[in-house]
Amino acid sequence: MNTTPSRGSGVANSPDEEVILVVVGALALSALVGSVGLVWVVGVGWLVEHHVLVPADAHPLLAVPGAAGAGLDLPRVAILLALLLAVGAITVSSARRALARSRQEA
Numbered sequence: 001m002n003t004t005p006s007r008g009s010g011v012a013n014s015p016d017e018e019v020i021l022v023v024v025g026a027l028a029l030s031a032l033v034g035s036v037g038l039v040w041v042v043g044v045g046w047l048v049e050h051h052v053l054v055p056a057d058a059h060p061l062l063a064v065p066g067a068a069g070a071g072l073d074l075p076r077v078a079i080l081l082a083l084l085l086a087v088g089a090i091t092v093s094s095a096r097r098a099l100a101r102s103r104q105e106a
Contacts, residue, residue: 040066052076 044067047053054060054076056069063071072080 044068044070 044053044064048055048067048070053064053067053070054073056063056071058073060069060071061073062077063069
């Protein structure tokens with residue numbers, strides 16, 4: 001009986017291959033973190049440009065972390081809270097319906 005994993009199984013067969021996997025994983029993670037940072041900076045700029053966020057010189061009520069002082073003023077905070085409440089209500093409603101349906105089927 002053959003107990004060694006086959007070459008095509010996707011399992012590292014030697015310590016050298018395991019080290020290569022760790023190095024490749026670390027490089028991929030660092031590239032992902034760098035990309036997320038760049039997307040955040042570009043995204044915040046776009047949000048300020050399209051008046052979703054107010055710029056820092058408008059003295060926002062709620063500053064967004066990493067946005068160079070840009071953030072939300074009172075009307076935008078109210079809109080955000082209304083959206084969060086709506087999402088919460090939809091989530092609770094869906095969960096109650098699913099629970100009622102599962103009780104009917106049981």
